[in-house]
Amino acid sequence: MNEKLLKPYNPKETEERIYKLWEDSGFFNPNKTLDPKATPFTLIMPPTNANGSLHAGHGLVMTIEDIMVRYKRMRGFKTLWLPGLDHAGFETQVVYEKKLEKEGRTRFGMDPKELYKEILDFTLTNSKNIKSQIKKMGASCDWSREKFTLDDDVIKTVHQTFKRMYNDNLIYRGNKIVSWCPKHQTSFSDLEIKDEERIDSLYYLKYGPFTIATSRPETKFGDKYVVMHPEDARYKNYTEGQKIKLEWINGPIEATVLKDEAIDMEFGTGVMTITPWHDTADFEIAERHKIEKEQVIDENGKLLPIAGEFTGEHIKKARPLIIEKLQKKGLVEKIDENYKHVVRTCYKCGTLIEPQIKSQWFIKMKPLAEKALEKINSGEIVYIPEHYKKITVHWLSNIMDWNISRQIVWGIPIPAKICAKCGHGMADLGNTIKKCDKCSGEVIQDKDTFDTWFSSGQWPFVTLGYPDSPDFKTFYPTDVMETAGEIIFFWVSRMIMLGLYITGKVPFKTVYLHGLVLDAKGLKMSKSKGNVIDPLVLTEKYGTDAFRMGMVVGNTPGTSLALAEDRIRGYKNFANKIWNVTRFVLDNTKDADNFDPKNYDEEDAKSEEELSSLMKEITKEMDEFKFYIVAEKLYHYFWHTFADIIIERSKKKILENKNADSAKILIYRHLNILLKALHPFMPFVTEEIWSMMPNKNKSLLLIATWPNQND
RNA sequence: GCGCGAUUAGCUCAGUUGGUUAGAGCAUCUCAUUUACACUGAGAGGGUCGCAGGUUCGAAUCCUGCAUCGCGCACCA
Numbered sequence: 001m002n003e004k005l006l007k008p009y010n011p012k013e014t015e016e017r018i019y020k021l022w023e024d025s026g027f028f029n030p031n032k033t034l035d036p037k038a039t040p041f042t043l044i045m046p047p048t049n050a051n052g053s054l055h056a057g058h059g060l061v062m063t064i065e066d067i068m069v070r071y072k073r074m075r076g077f078k079t080l081w082l083p084g085l086d087h088a089g090f091e092t093q094v095v096y097e098k099k100l101e102k103e104g105r106t107r108f109g110m111d112p113k114e115l116y117k118e119i120l121d122f123t124l125t126n127s128k129n130i131k132s133q134i135k136k137m138g139a140s141c142d143w144s145r146e147k148f149t150l151d152d153d154v155i156k157t158v159h160q161t162f163k164r165m166y167n168d169n170l171i172y173r174g175n176k177i178v179s180w181c182p183k184h185q186t187s188f189s190d191l192e193i194k195d196e197e198r199i200d201s202l203y204y205l206k207y208g209p210f211t212i213a214t215s216r217p218e219t220k221f222g223d224k225y226v227v228m229h230p231e232d233a234r235y236k237n238y239t240e241g242q243k244i245k246l247e248w249i250n251g252p253i254e255a256t257v258l259k260d261e262a263i264d265m266e267f268g269t270g271v272m273t274i275t276p277w278h279d280t281a282d283f284e285i286a287e288r289h290k291i292e293k294e295q296v297i298d299e300n301g302k303l304l305p306i307a308g309e310f311t312g313e314h315i316k317k318a319r320p321l322i323i324e325k326l327q328k329k330g331l332v333e334k335i336d337e338n339y340k341h342v343v344r345t346c347y348k349c350g351t352l353i354e355p356q357i358k359s360q361w362f363i364k365m366k367p368l369a370e371k372a373l374e375k376i377n378s379g380e381i382v383y384i385p386e387h388y389k390k391i392t393v394h395w396l397s398n399i400m401d402w403n404i405s406r407q408i409v410w411g412i413p414i415p416a417k418i419c420a421k422c423g424h425g426m427a428d429l430g431n432t433i434k435k436c437d438k439c440s441g442e443v444i445q446d447k448d449t450f451d452t453w454f455s456s457g458q459w460p461f462v463t464l465g466y467p468d469s470p471d472f473k474t475f476y477p478t479d480v481m482e483t484a485g486e487i488i489f490f491w492v493s494r495m496i497m498l499g500l501y502i503t504g505k506v507p508f509k510t511v512y513l514h515g516l517v518l519d520a521k522g523l524k525m526s527k528s529k530g531n532v533i534d535p536l537v538l539t540e541k542y543g544t545d546a547f548r549m550g551m552v553v554g555n556t557p558g559t560s561l562a563l564a565e566d567r568i569r570g571y572k573n574f575a576n577k578i579w580n581v582t583r584f585v586l587d588n589t590k591d592a593d594n595f596d597p598k599n600y601d602e603e604d605a606k607s608e609e610e611l612s613s614l615m616k617e618i619t620k621e622m623d624e625f626k627f628y629i630v631a632e633k634l635y636h637y638f639w640h641t642f643a644d645i646i647i648e649r650s651k652k653k654i655l656e657n658k659n660a661d662s663a664k665i666l667i668y669r670h671l672n673i674l675l676k677a678l679h680p681f682m683p684f685v686t687e688e689i690w691s692m693m694p695n696k697n698k699s700l701l702l703i704a705t706w707p708n709q710n711d
Numbered sequence: 712g713c714g715c716g717a718u719u720a721g722c723u724c725a726g727u728u729g730g731u732u733a734g735a736g737c738a739u740c741u742c743a744u745u746u747a748c749a750c751u752g753a754g755a756g757g758g759u760c761g762c763a764g765g766u767u768c769g770a771a772u773c774c775u776g777c778a779u780c781g782c783g784c785a786c787c788a
Contacts, residue, residue: 213788266787273788274788341787394783398784520723566737569737569750572750629726636736
């Protein structure tokens with residue numbers, strides 16, 4: 001017997017060696033498959049952000065996906081799990097900006113090329129680290145096909161997609177109101193915004209004969225239009241277009257009356273003035289009435305010359321000064337200091353979003369969403385858990401155009417020229433456009449980069465080498481997309497739309513969404529709370545197999561998981577239990593090879609049958625993605641039936657030499673089958689034990705056949 | 712406001728199409744100690760399944776309403 005078995009199982013000594021064994025075997029690559037004609041199974045790994053190290057959420061991803069992949073490989077599929085890394089545009093830039101801040105530097109004023117190079121170096125350094133961490137998790141992915149979102153071929157395909165959508169009129173350059181973060185100096189899509197409830201003051205101001213209510217007096221300098229509902233009886237004497245002279249913040253102005261149905265007669269006085277440059281609703285009213293729009297606040301959150309004496313003042317400081325002035329002029333009727341409302345903030349830094357009118361690239365989402373809805377509603381894409389389908393359908397049915405321009409350097413450059421004269425935008429892949437095709441004006445290169453989700457939204461077909469690669473033909477559409485429920489809109493839904501648009505096929509057949517990993521108390525992990533759990537600390541302490549079991553047992557899809565160290569400790573004991581059982585079994589079955597299971601005594605025959613029906617049961621559950629229950633059943637059966645009952649029973653038979661052969665072959669076969677079944681969950685300890693088994697065929701457990709039938 | 716979840720043992724959660732006495736892990740308590748394994752074994756306690764109705768021979772499960780918590784979306788100045 002192997003001497004290692006005499007000591008407790010030692011993951012540290014085992015894991016690296018085993019991983020190397022697998023990697024060197026070449027079986028992570030589906031090209032080396034036992035049956036080249038086997039049905040493919042494809043899973044694309046969500047590209048890991050290359051701006052830090054693995055967190056607990058990644059631990060969950062690697063665990064669940066590796067379980068799927070190992071299972072399919074053992075079932076004989078030509079299995080591809082394609083790993084990738086994400087430059088993660090804005091996310092990474094934010095991380096890097098914080099690093100700069102610590103060094104007393106800032107991105108503003110830096111040479112963009114220099115900044116880009118620095119972030120690239122930073123990312124490449126992190127990539128190495130992250131890759132080795134993914135390997136520590138036991139991920140059996142095909143490293144030979146690894147992709148990075150800034151690889152040349154990825155950029156090329158993304159550029160072609162841009163051009164194609166531009167030609168198809170699905171991408172346009174528009175002067176529209178966008179969400180602008182004054183701290184990060186970039187615009188966002190509607191998804192990068194976080195709503196936050198706040199209590200502020202609501203100011204009731206005298207505006208000529210009217211009283212208007214506002215929570216943002218600092219925007220009101222340019223308000224020259226006063227709007228009311230056309231059916232509001234209180235204001236029936238005022239007519240559309242009527243001019244009214246009145247005294248305002250910085251002196252007398254002439255206001256114009258507008259009537260618009262967007263006005264809520266119930267709110268405040270039923271009258272408001274509009275600031276089209278800095279408010280979405282006001283912008284729409286202005287568009288409808290075709291009136292001019294004027295910028296009041298600049299990109300840094302400071303007031304422009306329209307504010308007169310307040311010019312250059314930051315809006316935060318200006319507000320009380322403006323109110324003070326208005327009070328002196330007798331224009332403040334009252335202040336409600338308990339006004340509860342929702343403001344929009346930057347999801348990263350919490351800074352108040354300042355809506356601004358900007359010229360940006362937008363994707364028309366409606367036509368794309370309609371096609372996606374068709375496929376989702378017809379069941380071509382299955383959602384696990386199912387309720388995510390409803391959420392997706394709801395979002396797709398109310399979709400807004402997607403702003404894909406970002407004013408940051410870290411990303412894929414937008415291949416486009418902008419006319420300096422008329423602002424017209426043109427897609428330009430080969431850098432060939434020299435003059436505006438509308439007004440013949442001078443053109444300049446667009447300096448913006450793509451929203452990172454525009455490129456990762458193309459991930460399934462980009463990674464497989466669309467359109468000509470053999471891989472694309474073999475492995476697309478992929479089978480499963482496994483990712484966090486959090487990014488269902490950001491990523492999953494956009495992949496469906498872009499995948500359908502470019503390839504005409506759904507990018508994946510099943511969407512499996514996992515929940516958040518929370519700390520032991522069920523709180524969201526965050527650096528500020530100091531409750532972040534590093535998965536690598538846990539694997540170091542308890543072994544990767546134990547960590548993986550802790551991640552998967554009882555963790556139903558879509559539900560968040562409270563990660564308690566106790567759980568993982570329990571599975572460390574389990575790994576050792578398997579180890580010790582092996583010691584007993586191998587010690588007692590040296591001469592049992594020739595016994596025929598047909599000659600079992602009655603109770604052993606029953607046990608054999610019980611195990612085989614358990615295998616049928618869990619095979620079905622594996623196919624239904626119910627890993628949480630399979631892991632638990634295997635744990636329970638191994639420990640409390642195999643070890644506690646069957647082995648205890650066998651001791652007596654072997655010792656007293658009564659039906660000893662029956663007992664020996666039963667425990668040997670049990671161990672054999674259970675090692676295979678446990679392999680997807682606990683790959684290291686099972687592979688290590690497998691190598692000690694006196695099997696005739698000494699191939700790796702990695703490619704052993706799943707024991708679903710009579711094995 | 713609209714939508715989506717959740718509510719089951721002290722804690723974290725399972726519970727498949729309605730069907731015996733509602734399960735697991737951890738925690739707690741009692742007992743065991745020459746053995747594969749103390750990283751152990753045997754056993755125990757602990758739940759009016761959020762509340763109120765309804766459907767049914769039968770409901771944790773299906774329907775309606777309510778409450779609490781969480782999330783998403785849209786918004787009113």
